[in-house]
Amino acid sequence: MPQKDDAEFIACMEDVLDVYELPYHADRPVVCMDEKPYQLLGEAMEPLPMRPGDNQKIDSEYVRNGTCSIFAFVELLGGRHHVSVRGHRTALDWAEEIKYLADVMYPDAEKIILVMDNLNTHKTASLYKRYPAPEARRIIKRLEIHYTPKHGSWLDIAEIELNVMTRQCLSRRIENISALRDELSAWEVERNTVAAKVN
Numbered sequence: 001m002p003q004k005d006d007a008e009f010i011a012c013m014e015d016v017l018d019v020y021e022l023p024y025h026a027d028r029p030v031v032c033m034d035e036k037p038y039q040l041l042g043e044a045m046e047p048l049p050m051r052p053g054d055n056q057k058i059d060s061e062y063v064r065n066g067t068c069s070i071f072a073f074v075e076l077l078g079g080r081h082h083v084s085v086r087g088h089r090t091a092l093d094w095a096e097e098i099k100y101l102a103d104v105m106y107p108d109a110e111k112i113i114l115v116m117d118n119l120n121t122h123k124t125a126s127l128y129k130r131y132p133a134p135e136a137r138r139i140i141k142r143l144e145i146h147y148t149p150k151h152g153s154w155l156d157i158a159e160i161e162l163n164v165m166t167r168q169c170l171s172r173r174i175e176n177i178s179a180l181r182d183e184l185s186a187w188e189v190e191r192n193t194v195a196a197k198v199n
Contacts, residue, residue: 012149016115019146020157024077027110031080031101034116034158035071035089036166039064040175068177070184071097073105074161079195080105083165083184085177091121095130102142113144117153157198 019030069089073082082105086093098114106112116122124145127136148155169187174180 006149009149009152012147013152013155016146016148016155019113019115020076022113026078027108028113029075029078029080029106029109030113030115031073031075031106032115032156032158032161033071033073033097033101033122034153034156034162035069035094035119036162037067037089038070038085038170038180039067040177040180068180069093070162070165070180072158072162072165073097073101074158074198076157076198079192079197081161081188081191081196083188085181085184087177089121091123091126092130094121095126095136098127098143099131099139102139106142109142111144112142113146115146115148115156116158117148117156118150122147160198 022028022030069086071084071086071093074080082101084097084100086097101114102112124136124140124143127139130136131139153159165184165187169183174183
């Protein structure tokens with residue numbers, strides 16, 4: 001936890017809070033981004049058949065099927081949500097997600113105001129690692145980036161979105177990336193249908 005008089009923390013925090021106070025503007029969406037690791041787990045034994053009025057009975061033993069990374073984007077006032085699953089959490093993965101944000105989610109936006117944490121891969125240099133310089137620069141010019149302070153990732157609304165997603169969608173074992181993608185796709189459709197916004 002930062003010290004009370006940590007000037008760098010306060011400056012970043014106030015910058016992010018100012019962004020959150022901006023009025024809704026469709027041409028300048030405020031989008032928060034975060035990612036989380038996820039462990040794929042299979043059943044070592046088949047669960048017992050369910051009975052009416054009873055919870056499903058599963059064995060405490062499970063099979064580890066590796067890990068993956070879940071990326072989440074949430075537009076606070078527009079109520080738009082996007083999640084994707086990747087096998088890794090590299091600079092290249094982040095760059096591809098940001099290109100998707102710019103070119104698929106908001107192709108007509110004048111500027112995308114992006115809030116995210118200071119993870120080592122969340123840098124504009126990652127775009128240059130993945131794409132030729134002119135393409136990387138084109139994407140960067142579409143963004144206005146604001147970083148949450150170190151030890152202040154809780155200021156990123158996408159982190160809250162990931163917690164909601166975990167409670168609503170991932171509170172059981174999911175054994176492979178394909179099944180995880182199906183589950184998260186259905187969850188994303190539901191979130192976008194109700195246009196869940198953040199006050």
